[in-house]
Amino acid sequence: MNGPLRAKRDPSSEPIRxxxxxxxxxxxxxxxxxxxxLNLTLAGTIVINRVEELLAQYGLVLKGFNVLAxxxxxxxxxxxxxxxxxxxVGKTTVxxxxxxxxxxxxxxxQPHPTSRRSVLVxxxxxxxxxxxxxxxxxxPLEAQWLAGMPEHDRQELLRLLGQAKGLFSAAHVPPRPDxxxxxxx
Numbered sequence: 001m002n003g004p005l006r007a008k009r010d011p012s013s014e015p016i017r018x019x020x021x022x023x024x025x026x027x028x029x030x031x032x033x034x035x036x037x038l039n040l041t042l043a044g045t046i047v048i049n050r051v052e053e054l055l056a057q058y059g060l061v062l063k064g065f066n067v068l069a070x071x072x073x074x075x076x077x078x079x080x081x082x083x084x085x086x087x088x089v090g091k092t093t094v095x096x097x098x099x100x101x102x103x104x105x106x107x108x109x110q111p112h113p114t115s116r117r118s119v120l121v122x123x124x125x126x127x128x129x130x131x132x133x134x135x136x137x138x139x140p141l142e143a144q145w146l147a148g149m150p151e152h153d154r155q156e157l158l159r160l161l162g163q164a165k166g167l168f169s170a171a172h173v174p175p176r177p178d179x180x181x182x183x184x185x
Contacts, residue, residue: 010046015039040164050145054138058130059104063089065134067097068123071107072131077120079112106130 016038022031048062055065066087071078074086080098084091098121101107106127112118123131146154 010042016042036164050141051138054134054141058134060130060134063087063093064097064101065131067094068101068106068127068131069135071121072123072128077110077122079118079120081118083121101127 015035018031018034018038022034023029052062055061058065060068067083067089070083070086074082078086080094081091083089083098084094087094089097098107098109102109105124108122108124109119110122112120149157
């Protein structure tokens with residue numbers, strides 16, 4: 001890397017809006033639903049960019065840090081399955097993330113005492129120190145980043161984000177109209 005990670009910035013506070021004829025152009029759509037989806041996606045991407053700018057200073061990306069933080073905070077070694085369940089990282093991805101963390105000396109894999117098909121993952125001293133240092137820097141940065149938003153607005157945003165998270169989590173994407181649903185495979 002030739003210097004610190006610097007992700008694109010959009011300093012405006014105005015939400016993205018669709019054009020006035022949007023709903024006529026896309027029958028069955030609602031302009032505000034598309035605007036919410038676009039703005040949630042953009043805001044999430046920007047937040048991830050800021051966090052990853054910090055993590056890059058430690059040679060980490062968000063998936064790796066999430067796994068490291070879960071293992072560090074567990075208080076006892078965890079199986080990869082337990083790590084996957086506690087993170088937003090899929091089980092197959094956990095293995096490659098653990099490989100990278102282990103190569104860097106941040107976690108160790110140990111044989112599972114009762115299952116030959118599993119391992120236990122423990123944080124190393126180096127991993128614990130890195131995680132603690134990152135968190136000690138990240139949480140004050142979060143306060144700085146949101147200093148311009150009053151507490152009552154933060155609480156309302158949290159309520160609305162929780163509602164949106166639940167709605168998007170319950171949503172389903174139907175198959176393409178020109179494809180048959182897969183049969184068992």
